[in-house]
Each structure stands twice: as structure tokens, then as C-alpha cells.
Amino acid sequence: QEGAAGDKPAAEKPSGSKKAEGFKVGMVTDIGGVNDKSFNQSAWEGLKKVEADTGASVKYLQSKSDADFIPNLNQYIKDKYNLTWGIGFLMGDAIKTVATQNPDAKLAIIDNVVEAPNVESVTFAEHEGAYLVGVVAGLTTKTNNIGFVGGLDIPVIKRFEAGFREGVKAVNPNAKLTINYTGAFDKPDLGKAAAATIYNDGADIVFHAAGATGNGVFNEAKDRVKSGKKVWVIGVDKDQSLEFGDDVTLTSMIKRVDQAVIRVTTDLIDGKFQGGKVVTLGLKDDGVGLPETSTKNVPADVLKKVDEYKAKIISGEIKVPEK
Amino acid sequence: MDKLMRIMTKDSALVPLGAILLGLLFGALVMLVGGYNPIVAYAALLDKVFGSAYDFGEAVREITPLILTGLAVAFANRTGLFNIGAEGQFIMGMTGASIVGIKFDLPWIIHMPLAVIAGAVLGGLWGGLAGYLKAKRGVNEVITSIMLNWTALFLANYIVNAFLLQPGQQRSYEIHESASLTIGWLSELMGNARVHWGTLIALAGAAIFYIVLWRTRQGYELRAVGHNPEAARYAGMNVNSNIVRAMFIGGVFAGLAGVVDVLGVFHYQTVMAGSPGYGFDGVAVALLGGNNPIGVVLAAILFGSLTYGSAGMSFAADVPPEIIRVVIGSVIFFIAAHGIVRGLIRPLKGKSKKEGAA
Amino acid sequence: MSTPEMAVELQGITKRFPGITANDGISFQLRKGEIHALLGENGAGKSTLMNILFGLYQPDEGQIRVQGREVAIDSPTKAIELGIGMVHQHFKLVQPFTVTENIILGSEPRKGTSINYKAAEEKVAQISAQYGLMVDPKAKIEDISVGMQQRVEILKTLYRGAEILIFDEPTAVLTPQEIGELMEILRLLAREGKSIILITHKLKEIMAIADTCTIIRRGKVIDSVNVAASSPQELAEKMVGRSVSFRVEKSKAQPGEKVLEVTDLHALDNRKVPALNGISLQVRAGEILGLAGVDGNGQSELIEALTGLRPAVSGEIRLKGQSLTNLPPRTITEAGVSHIPEDRHKHGLVLDFTMSENMVLETYYKPPYNRGGFLDRSAIDRQAERLIRDFDVRTPSIYNKARSLSGGNQQKAIIARELDKQPQLLIAAQPTRGLDVGAIEFVHRKLIEARDEGKAVLLISFELDEIRNVSDRIAVISGGRIVGEVDPELTNEEELGLLMAGSEGKGGAHG
Amino acid sequence: MDLLLKLGELINITLVFSTALIFTAMGGIFSEKSGVVNIGLEGLMVSGAFAAAVATYTAEEAGMGAASPWVGLIAALLFGVIFSLIHAVATVTFKADQVVSGVVINFLAAGLTVYLVKIMYDGAGQTETLNEVFSKVKIPFLSDIPVIGKGFFEAYPTTYLAIFIVALTYYVLYKTPFGLRLRSVGEHPGAADTMGIRVSRYRYLGVMISGALAGLGGATITLTTTSSFSHNTVSGQGFIALAAMIFGKWHPLGALGAAMFFGFSQAIRNFVQLFDFAKGIPMEFLYMLPYVLTILVLAGAVGRAKAPSALGEAYDPGKR
Numbered sequence A: 001q002e003g004a005a006g007d008k009p010a011a012e013k014p015s016g017s018k019k020a021e022g023f024k025v026g027m028v029t030d031i032g033g034v035n036d037k038s039f040n041q042s043a044w045e046g047l048k049k050v051e052a053d054t055g056a057s058v059k060y061l062q063s064k065s066d067a068d069f070i071p072n073l074n075q076y077i078k079d080k081y082n083l084t085w086g087i088g089f090l091m092g093d094a095i096k097t098v099a100t101q102n103p104d105a106k107l108a109i110i111d112n113v114v115e116a117p118n119v120e121s122v123t124f125a126e127h128e129g130a131y132l133v134g135v136v137a138g139l140t141t142k143t144n145n146i147g148f149v150g151g152l153d154i155p156v157i158k159r160f161e162a163g164f165r166e167g168v169k170a171v172n173p174n175a176k177l178t179i180n181y182t183g184a185f186d187k188p189d190l191g192k193a194a195a196a197t198i199y200n201d202g203a204d205i206v207f208h209a210a211g212a213t214g215n216g217v218f219n220e221a222k223d224r225v226k227s228g229k230k231v232w233v234i235g236v237d238k239d240q241s242l243e244f245g246d247d248v249t250l251t252s253m254i255k256r257v258d259q260a261v262i263r264v265t266t267d268l269i270d271g272k273f274q275g276g277k278v279v280t281l282g283l284k285d286d287g288v289g290l291p292e293t294s295t296k297n298v299p300a301d302v303l304k305k306v307d308e309y310k311a312k313i314i315s316g317e318i319k320v321p322e323k
Numbered sequence B: 001m002d003k004l005m006r007i008m009t010k011d012s013a014l015v016p017l018g019a020i021l022l023g024l025l026f027g028a029l030v031m032l033v034g035g036y037n038p039i040v041a042y043a044a045l046l047d048k049v050f051g052s053a054y055d056f057g058e059a060v061r062e063i064t065p066l067i068l069t070g071l072a073v074a075f076a077n078r079t080g081l082f083n084i085g086a087e088g089q090f091i092m093g094m095t096g097a098s099i100v101g102i103k104f105d106l107p108w109i110i111h112m113p114l115a116v117i118a119g120a121v122l123g124g125l126w127g128g129l130a131g132y133l134k135a136k137r138g139v140n141e142v143i144t145s146i147m148l149n150w151t152a153l154f155l156a157n158y159i160v161n162a163f164l165l166q167p168g169q170q171r172s173y174e175i176h177e178s179a180s181l182t183i184g185w186l187s188e189l190m191g192n193a194r195v196h197w198g199t200l201i202a203l204a205g206a207a208i209f210y211i212v213l214w215r216t217r218q219g220y221e222l223r224a225v226g227h228n229p230e231a232a233r234y235a236g237m238n239v240n241s242n243i244v245r246a247m248f249i250g251g252v253f254a255g256l257a258g259v260v261d262v263l264g265v266f267h268y269q270t271v272m273a274g275s276p277g278y279g280f281d282g283v284a285v286a287l288l289g290g291n292n293p294i295g296v297v298l299a300a301i302l303f304g305s306l307t308y309g310s311a312g313m314s315f316a317a318d319v320p321p322e323i324i325r326v327v328i329g330s331v332i333f334f335i336a337a338h339g340i341v342r343g344l345i346r347p348l349k350g351k352s353k354k355e356g357a358a
Numbered sequence C: 001m002s003t004p005e006m007a008v009e010l011q012g013i014t015k016r017f018p019g020i021t022a023n024d025g026i027s028f029q030l031r032k033g034e035i036h037a038l039l040g041e042n043g044a045g046k047s048t049l050m051n052i053l054f055g056l057y058q059p060d061e062g063q064i065r066v067q068g069r070e071v072a073i074d075s076p077t078k079a080i081e082l083g084i085g086m087v088h089q090h091f092k093l094v095q096p097f098t099v100t101e102n103i104i105l106g107s108e109p110r111k112g113t114s115i116n117y118k119a120a121e122e123k124v125a126q127i128s129a130q131y132g133l134m135v136d137p138k139a140k141i142e143d144i145s146v147g148m149q150q151r152v153e154i155l156k157t158l159y160r161g162a163e164i165l166i167f168d169e170p171t172a173v174l175t176p177q178e179i180g181e182l183m184e185i186l187r188l189l190a191r192e193g194k195s196i197i198l199i200t201h202k203l204k205e206i207m208a209i210a211d212t213c214t215i216i217r218r219g220k221v222i223d224s225v226n227v228a229a230s231s232p233q234e235l236a237e238k239m240v241g242r243s244v245s246f247r248v249e250k251s252k253a254q255p256g257e258k259v260l261e262v263t264d265l266h267a268l269d270n271r272k273v274p275a276l277n278g279i280s281l282q283v284r285a286g287e288i289l290g291l292a293g294v295d296g297n298g299q300s301e302l303i304e305a306l307t308g309l310r311p312a313v314s315g316e317i318r319l320k321g322q323s324l325t326n327l328p329p330r331t332i333t334e335a336g337v338s339h340i341p342e343d344r345h346k347h348g349l350v351l352d353f354t355m356s357e358n359m360v361l362e363t364y365y366k367p368p369y370n371r372g373g374f375l376d377r378s379a380i381d382r383q384a385e386r387l388i389r390d391f392d393v394r395t396p397s398i399y400n401k402a403r404s405l406s407g408g409n410q411q412k413a414i415i416a417r418e419l420d421k422q423p424q425l426l427i428a429a430q431p432t433r434g435l436d437v438g439a440i441e442f443v444h445r446k447l448i449e450a451r452d453e454g455k456a457v458l459l460i461s462f463e464l465d466e467i468r469n470v471s472d473r474i475a476v477i478s479g480g481r482i483v484g485e486v487d488p489e490l491t492n493e494e495e496l497g498l499l500m501a502g503s504e505g506k507g508g509a510h511g
Numbered sequence D: 001m002d003l004l005l006k007l008g009e010l011i012n013i014t015l016v017f018s019t020a021l022i023f024t025a026m027g028g029i030f031s032e033k034s035g036v037v038n039i040g041l042e043g044l045m046v047s048g049a050f051a052a053a054v055a056t057y058t059a060e061e062a063g064m065g066a067a068s069p070w071v072g073l074i075a076a077l078l079f080g081v082i083f084s085l086i087h088a089v090a091t092v093t094f095k096a097d098q099v100v101s102g103v104v105i106n107f108l109a110a111g112l113t114v115y116l117v118k119i120m121y122d123g124a125g126q127t128e129t130l131n132e133v134f135s136k137v138k139i140p141f142l143s144d145i146p147v148i149g150k151g152f153f154e155a156y157p158t159t160y161l162a163i164f165i166v167a168l169t170y171y172v173l174y175k176t177p178f179g180l181r182l183r184s185v186g187e188h189p190g191a192a193d194t195m196g197i198r199v200s201r202y203r204y205l206g207v208m209i210s211g212a213l214a215g216l217g218g219a220t221i222t223l224t225t226t227s228s229f230s231h232n233t234v235s236g237q238g239f240i241a242l243a244a245m246i247f248g249k250w251h252p253l254g255a256l257g258a259a260m261f262f263g264f265s266q267a268i269r270n271f272v273q274l275f276d277f278a279k280g281i282p283m284e285f286l287y288m289l290p291y292v293l294t295i296l297v298l299a300g301a302v303g304r305a306k307a308p309s310a311l312g313e314a315y316d317p318g319k320r
């Protein structure tokens, strides 16, 4: 299912053309770096693809603190970059400030909505995707006990939690769901401890939406699998089975940040930048969803159910709450 | 004033200069090992700091809280205490300023000072708490400060979440304009750099540091307690209350750093995932500045410029900005182990003029 | 040159410190089996010389021969290998360690990789029996008396098989009884063939025990004499270079009203053990009460209780009828008590303050020095200049740190500050500790002047000569009690010594 | 019964959190018992965590399989020692202020490791994720004991190693000549010197052992919890270990207890979230718990900690 959405913007163009030579695209991440194995990495991979496909030059700056956001963004503005990305919810205020101060500059942000004529905002309907992995979890659990590990308690992550909760409830109303917020996106040790506690409590599936903190969830699961217990993790943002292996990754709630970055950036190159607009990518845009590798661990009948629910959500028959 | 000069030149200025030079050289060496061109990198760093009015203003913004946290650590050091808690005091300072800045709506002539004072006092109390636990319960201030740093982080997050949160955001509402420390006209002149009155507060802080410690009765007591608590007791001073006061004043400085960050830079307070780090950097600044106010200001300028400039290095020369920590670390190393620097300076000096280095 | 019967020969030893030549071409010979005294004023260079022999300092010039062989002693390790042991002026003991641990440190008997404590304790017991140095091998240093600690120091050297023993002012901290016992031990050691160097300021001890006495003045050897053929007067004259009188000039006291009255005072020491067990004493205006006693019998606690630095458990302290019991130090100071503390570095001065700042340590908060919370620097400096001039404190300027002054000048500065407060009561604790003869005379004169101005003076000292020469009355403290009062004119050393050892003394000497 | 079961699990997680702290606190003891303040424990842990990640990954790539984390452990130990030498040279040889030097260690470690990671892994801010890390080992039979078994006998090899190190630390410090000498140097270097003990040598050793153990502490985090190294892998645990050492009054058993206490209060924070009543407690208060608990315990605990007498002082034979 991802493949279909995945190729659209990039594949239609003759790849390798240098039509965007001299075009400069920059991105600023918050404190997590570009290889966090999930969110930021996905964004950066998107930009790298744009570079490979169009010859545009791309660059990123990692912030050392909140105070760095604005100067980092301004660095690109000053260097006359054609487009500057702010990656992540936390960059919202900085993008807003810089956009207002530099009305001629073009900016874009992921995961947050910035109201400014020169900013394109991209958000995802995480709750829709999370609903589907909730369905998977609800149908797969043997112990009727499921966990969720969140990073920061922020709206984006709340959407993950809400969708997941509803998905589980839809197919398995009796399942116990433990919610744990670690308070950080970059602390695998906290993720590990949270997962350990939840697994100890009898859960056999944990869904994480915690960036690098989630790596700890995988580590804990691996530990248990090695010692012969069958537990699963549901990954986030990317197909995390590729990083952490099929023996622990049940499936992932993919968030096509890379596609969003590619789409908006190529639009700009093509002169179709939609400043002031908010693009929300949901199930129907294939902005969120399950990876194809899911077939390895998720039984076909469960995947069938997933497809059913997917159709219902797209059709509007089911409305997934955001909170 | 001559007194001030004596404090300044107590250790010949050559040692810090030599240490800075050696630190930069060591950084260059590490860059060479990593396959980078240090000359290009340092040029990019300088360009980032002095290249435009905007960047200069932002560098000043980076320097300002470092002056204050440096003073916070130095002040405690002068009184025989190790204030590793500037981090938490900083956060409490932010919180105090945020509460008053957001929850009150007053004419600026009252509002702004009130917000500043609220943050300063909250930072002071946070420091004073560590002092109190040391004085009254004999708990080592280093442990309590470390624990209070974490406590402050989560307490501040709680306060923001529970009372100040802008719905849908990961931060508080913005403070009222009347509490802002931003210098609008100057900021405009400097390409919207976030310059603010807090820099003046920091410099005034350095002056007050000097006056309090060396010109007042209170400072006399604090220093006496710092150098020799037994003699202070003999002289009729209340050692315990001076410990609390010293930590309180240190906390006020660190709190002010947090205040200016909120009122001058962000105008809101985020729910923080981790500590901002100004407090820990303050330890380095204080040590680099020899615990004296002018030294602290100079050290903060060095430290802040290097830190701010490092982004330019990584932008223009692709050098990982972490290299700057290595540079700063080695500068401090050479200042601490001044024997090495002296050993290197002596032959150079011997040539120009004969002078017995003590 | 070298003869086999020489244990140590020093030849032309010179040691310079910044600004001073501590040892200036010193030559010195220690025969095997002799007790050789080293005599000289404060700062003459005795400790320096011995520290060189023990490898702690390196000489700038000169040679050392031990048992006839020329050696370079670059560390205490080397000295110990050569059979040299040293009992230092300030004990070098690790307080929280046991006696055994202190003795075996550095050459521990082993069993596998562990220390063989059993063997160690047996060996310690055996050596202490052999030399009559009874100690409890398992006791912690911090729990035993000073006399005991000294035995541990001696045992340390014997344990390492030292043949040459150096004692740097070993008797300064002992009771007369303990001194007697130490003398016996030294004699025994000499009979066993050990060669001993003894540094002491007490001529009587030299006369009693030493075979030879080498006199050092300002880093140079003045003479080396056969003690049996000499006299205390001769030794003293050689030491200071002029004839000395051993007595202080003073008129008869004119005691007035009662100034200090202490009744049944009880207090605890730092370990919460009773240190004062009902002290009662009185000091009148115009008299000096000397408090004699061995270190550790409650003197420090008494001084601290009197000055508000230590709480009294019970009892009463009155100054001219006004109760001072358990009042804060500042109130007591303001009531008219001045205090020359026994440890000038710990209490008397802030070493990193300038002399000027130190001169107002107890008055900085009052006008004219404090004006509305701000210090008036020029007023402070004027005061400092005045005191330093009047009391002849030698310092390059009032802006020098107290640390840079010599001990005698630091002491003079403290005395100046304390007397300038015009107290009703002056508590002078060990006021001449570590001072040279000239400075001691000066301090004694100042104490007597204060008395003659009608002040009450309480003098606490371990030096019996000082107590006897300066006091108008002598009270003896032992085991936290006043065990007797004597007239300095009528008493003698034996009587004082017996009182000081007191039936309830700490019993250090008797193990 | 159910609660008892949970207790076992709580202990189990406590040990996971405590292990790194135990190693590092033991390291701190060696350094500070020799008279050298070591506020650089944080940096030493960082260097160990880094070395472990790099070495394990390299070993993994070289096909060393399950032996890889052990290679990482040894590398961490060595790297910790090398880093600690900076502290030793500065404080012992050049008599630099010990706190300042510790801060230097923290700066250098934080900067250098991430810098090296970026150079070695194409600009990545973290090392590759390790596959070969430690997994929990059940001790046969013992792990079958109810509660206790789950609590204590199903742990990472590093945890067992840490407990062994505590015993070893106790033995070395209090039973061997080396320990006696090391402690004497921290209590009274002048006395030690006159007994023929090379003060500098023992202080160097004390600091180097602290480097080795803090290195192991850092490695523990990499090899049991994070499986990779990045700038915040250690994030303050060195300071917590320092606190544990002081809290434990510089005694190995005391520090063990304090480290376990910190681990426990970390574990309890997750544990509480399992219960319904916790839903009413703001999350931040749970996060705060470990630290507030520590302060309360410290403030309530009687008796002040007594540091080694000569702690923080450079030894100068000419000075008394």
C-alpha cells in the first residue's frame, strides 16, 4: 500500500534530471538529529531524494537548543535559500517568527500549523494510522494487554494515543491498555524502562510514538524475545522492522514525512508552492499507514480487517477522534 | 578602581591568553585529524559572530545568560560553596518571569520590573533551598543542587502545563508586551536579532557582584565565611545564615538568566524535554573567569561567541559544532593546569625581558 | 674522613627558601648509640635540616653520609631504607586509621593479597612490649591521647627497623610525667644501639639526657658541645648570641573587682563526650590567671564555651555580674571579652584577607567601618595602619594577605586587634606558640601592660615556664576540672606536673 | 501475591537502572578516597559509553558475534582510563583545581565523542544501532525462587559484574595494602609520604581506576539500554553517581545502597503508571519523584557524610 503513494511525486519526473540546479533547500531539526531512526531521518531522506532527483542542493542544521531555532532558520534565509523546512512540532513558533520577519522567504513546516502566507504547513492524520495499528494490536494480542509509550505529551502524540486507543477498543473492547509518557523523544533508557514495566505487567504488544526513546522499547522487546518470550513492538514513522528486525516488529505506523517533504519541495521547484495552506495527509493520501512488510508478522485475516477499517475511515463512516 | 585592576591582573593576563591560544590550537589539531580545514572553520566562526548585525546581536543574546549563570557559580564559589545548581535556578527564574508576565496585566513600569524580580526571587529561593539544607541539615550542596536541577525542570513543566499552557501548543501563552525586555528599535536595526535589556541587567549584575562582595558589610561576611568559616564564627558572624544568603544571591543571578531568556528572547516558556544547559555552562564560565566579575564577563563573551559561532562553522565548513566544546574544554584545562602555559610562556618572555615569574 | 662509628655525617648542607637561607653550610655528625641534641631559636633551621636528612627536602648543596656511605636521600622511602626514622613536630598520623594500620602503612605483612592484620597486630604488640611502649593496637588514632599518638609515631620507626631516630620537639605536647617516660624510652633506645637526634627548646631535657648538643643560629652551626661539660647558661647564650634572663619583669598585681566568674561549667567536646566537668574559676581586674594543663584536658572547650563558640550544658559564666552563658559570640565580644585564639590560622585570621581586612574582623559591622551597609575602606585602612604601627607588625603594606606574614607577625597583629578593643577580659590562649624569643618577650610585656591597665587576663598555656613567669595566680586544669590553684612564687615544676597529670587525667602516659 | 510478583519485577528494573550508577560510584570512591575530587565522572561515563558503542559495532562487523559486547566493555574500560589520565595529569602533576579539571573532562568528553561519532559515521549524531548487546541471564535454579529470583537472578551480565566490583572494591579498599595506602593518601598525604608511599602514584591509580569503572558504567548504558551512543546517552547519570557516592558516605556498600535507591526511584516512576490511581497524578510529579525522594532522604538522614580529609587538596610536600 505504501508503494502506490510512495512513487507518485518523484517517479513521474525523469529521475536524475538537473532541472533544479542552483536551487537550495535547507532544513532545521530540533535537538534530535537527522538520524534518529524515525522522524527527522525520514525528512532528511526525503530531501536527499530531492537532491538526487533534481540536483537541488540540500543542507540541514541540527539545533543545540530551542534558542538555536531562529538563528538556524535565519542562516538559510540570509543565504537566500529557496525553501527552508522546520522539522517538527516544536519549530512552530520559530517558523512563524522568521516567516513574519522575512515575508519574501519561503518556509514549510511538518507537524504544526503556522498561519503565514509564505509558510506551507504539513500535518498528518496520525490518529487514522494509529487506529489501524490499534486494530492490529487488538486482534493480535494473546494476553489482552497492550501498551503505548509516548514521548512528550503534545498534540501530535496525543493523536497517536487517541487513534490507537480507539482502534484497540473497536476490535477488542476488553483489552487492557497502559499508557506511559516518558517525557522525552531522545532517551532510549526511559523507553526501555517504560516498556519493561508494561511487558512485566503482562502486555505482549507495545506501540511507541517516542522517536529515539522508542529505540529503548525495541531493545527491551529484543531482550525478551531472546529469552524466549513472545512480545511485539509496533514501530512509528518509518518501517522500523528494517532497523530492528522482524522478530520484534509487528508492524509500524508509517508517517510519510519523506513523501511530504518531497512533495512540497518539488511543488516549489515546479512553481506550485502553496504558501499559507495546510496540507493534512491522512489515510486517503497514503500519508499514514502500514508498511508492506506487515504481511510477515500480521496474519492475513487481520490485515483484511485493517483494510476494512481503512475503507470506513476514508469513507468517513468512522471518525477517529484526535484526543 | 585600582582594587578592581588588581583583581583583574592578579594572575598575569598572559596565562589566560596563552590558554585560549593553546585551546584553539588543540581544536585545530582535532579538526585536522577529522579531515577539516581549521582555518576555514575558524574564519567561518568569526564570520558567523561578526559577519552581520543580526548575528552579532544573536551572539550577544547567547552571551547574556552565560554572564549571569557564570556570576551565579562564581558568587557561590567566592563564599566557599559549589553552586552546580544554576541550571535549576535558571529554570525557576524562567518560571517566575513567565507567571508574572502572563498572569498579570499591568503598566510596563510596574509589570516588567515585577516579572524580573519574581524570577530573580524564585531562582534565589531555589538556590537558597540548597543553602538551607546544607546549613541546617548538613546535606552536601552538590547533591541537593543536582537533585534540585531535575526537580526544577519537572516542576516548571508542571506549572506551564497546568496553569500557563496555550492550548494545542507545547508552551505557555506569550507574556504581555508590558513585561517584555526586548529592545524593539535595536532589534529592528539589527535585522530582528533578539537583543534585549537583559544584557544590561547582566552587566549591572557583574558590577553588583563586585560591589556586594568587596564593598559591603554583607560581602565581607560572605567572603570571610567562604575563606574560613571557623574564623567567621570566631568573629561573631552567623555562618549558617551566610551560607543560605550566598546560595540565595547565587540563585538570583541564575534566576535572572532565566528571566531574560523568557522576557527578552522567547516571550514564552516551553515544556522542556531537558535542561537548557546554561547553568552547567555557567560552571565553566565562572572557572574560566577566575570567579571574578570582569573575568566572568570576558569568559562569557568568549564562551558565548564560540558557541554561537559554531553553527557557522558547521554551516560553512561542515565541521561538527561539538568541536567547540573541545576547544572550550581545553582552554579551561590549560588555565587550570597553568603550569603548562607558564612553562611555554617563560622561554618566550625570557627573550624579551627578564622578569622573575613567581 | 668518615669513621665507622658515625651513624650520620652531614657536610656543608645548604638549603635556601625564597628570601631566606634556612641552612647555611651546616656540618653535623651523629655518633652511633648517642643522643644528640639540636638546639636553636625558632626558625634557626633545625626542622629544615632534619627534613633534608629524612628526604622531604632536597639540599641545594652539601653531602650526606649514612653509616659511612655517601647517599642521596631523595625521598622518605630512601631514608627509611637507610634505617632513618623521624618523629615529626606535627604528628603524621592518619586519624581514622587504627594504631596498627598507621604503623604498618607502607610495609604491610601480607597473606595472599590481603593484609595480615593478625601478624601485624602481633608484631606491633611485640615491639611495643620490647621497648615498653604500651599501646592498644586496635584503637583508632582519633580516640587516643597525644602521648599515645607519639608512641605510635615511635613505633612506626621501630617497626621499620630504624637505627637512626629523629625526634622533632617531641616533648612540647607532653606532661612532665610523660616527658619523664619518654626520656626513659630514649635512654633505652640508645642502649639498644640506636642513634638519636633530639630537637628541643628545653635546656633541662638536654642536660638530662643528651650526650652532645649542636647549636644552630640563623642556619649556621655555632658549636657542638659535650653536654656533660656544659651548663644551661652556656647553651642558652650560644643559642641567642647574648646572655639571657629567663624571667619576665613585672610588678606585683593589684587585683580589683571580679570580672570573670565561672561556676560549675559543663560542656561536651566534638565527639559529644563530656570535656568540662564542672569548671569554676574567677579572674579579677588587674590580675593574670594562668591556666596550666596538658593539651586535651578541656582547655579548648573552656575557651570556646567562654567565647560563645561552644554551648555549655550547664553552669554559669558571668562577666561583671552579667550572664554570658550560651550567648552568641558577637554579644560576648560586645560585652567586653577579647580573645587571642589558640590556633591563629584556624580562628584568628582569614589568611586570604588582607591585613587591613583582618584588622576589623570583629568590628567591620560597626561605624566608622560600616556606613549603611557599605564598608568605609579608608576608615578600615586607617585603623589597620595605626595598629600595625603601634604594635610593630612587620608587613610590606596593609594590603598584603595575612598568609604572607610570618607567624610572629601574624600573632602580633591579632594581639593588636584584640587589645585595641579595650576589653574587660582578655582570654589569651597559647599566645606565644611558635614565636621566637623576641616576640615572646613582646607578647608577655603586652599581657602585663594590659593587666596593669586594669584588665582581667586569662592566660592558657601548655608552657609551664610561661605560666609561671607571667601569671599572678595559677589554676591547674585536668580532666575538665580545676584540680588545684597555686601561687607561682611558691610552686615548683614537680608540684604543677603532678597536678596536671591529675588523678583523673586522661591517663595517656599510663596506657 | 500479585503484589509480591510485582515486587520482583520492580527489583529487576531497579537493578537495570542501578548498574551503571554502581560501577561509576565505585569509580568515584577510588578517586576520592585517594584525595582527588572527581566531578568528571559524567564525562568518563560518556567516554565509556562512546567507546563501547564504537568497539561493539566494529566487533559486530568483524563477525565476532556474541563476543562483541565484551569487546565493547573492554574498550570502554580502556577509553575511560585514557580520559581519566587527563584529570590525573592536571590535578596530580600540575596541581590544577580538581573541580575545574573535572569540568574539563565533562566538556572534552561531550565534545570529542560526538565529534568523533560524526566523523566516523558520516555526520550521524549517533552510532549505528547495535545488534549484539547484552541480554539478561537467568541464573539456573536461583532464578526460580519466587520474587527474589525474578528480582535478583535474572539480570544482565553487567549487573552481576557490578555487584562483583562492589565486593572487590570493598576488599581492595579495606583488606589489601593497596587500599590502605590509597586511603592514607586521601586522608593524610603527608603521613603517607613519610611512610615511603608515593602520593602521586596512588592518586594516579585512584583516578585511573575511576576512569575504568566509570567507563564500564557508561558502557553498561550503551550495551544494555540504548544500543547506541548519542549526545544524551548518559545525560546526567554521572552526576547522579557522584551523588550516590556522597550519599553512600564514600563507602562501597553505602554507595551501592544509594545507587540502588536511585535506580529504584527511577523504576517506581514507571511502575506507578500501571495503576489507575496514578492517572490523577500529573506526570511531572512522577518524573520528579526520584529527585525529590533523594532530597527528602538526605535531609532526614542523620549524620553528616565525612569526606576524606585531604579531598580536593593538591599534595605539596613543602607545605604543612
Ligand SMILES: Nc1ncnc2c1ncn2[C@@H]1O[C@H](COP(=O)(O)OP(=O)(O)OP(=O)(O)O)[C@@H](O)[C@H]1O
Pocket: C017, C018, C020, C021, C022, C040, C041, C042, C043, C044, C045, C046, C047, C048, C049, C434, D318, D319
Ligand atoms: N617550606 C618552606 N618554604 C619557605 N621557607 C621555609 C620553609 N620551611 C622553612 N622555611 C624557613 O626556613 C627557616 C627555618 O625553618 P625551620 O622550620 O627549619 O626552623 P626551626 O629551627 O625548626 O624552628 P622551630 O624551632 O620553630 O621549629 C624559617 O625561617 C622558615 O621561614
Ligand SMILES: Nc1ncnc2c1ncn2[C@@H]1O[C@H](COP(=O)(O)OP(=O)(O)OP(=O)(O)O)[C@@H](O)[C@H]1O
Pocket: C042, C043, C047, C089, C405, C406, C407, C408, C433, C434, C435, D318, D319, D320
Ligand atoms: N611553607 C612555608 N612558607 C613560608 N614560611 C614558612 C613555611 N613553613 C613554615 N614557615 C615559617 O617558618 C617559621 C618556622 O617554621 P615552623 O614550621 O617550625 O613553624 P613554627 O612557627 O615554629 O610553628 P610550630 O613550632 O608550632 O610548628 C614560621 O615562622 C613559619 O611562618
Ligand SMILES: [Mg+2]
Pocket: C046, C047, C048, C089, C168
Ligand atoms: Mg621546627
Ligand SMILES: [Mg+2]
Pocket: C042, C434
Ligand atoms: Mg616550631
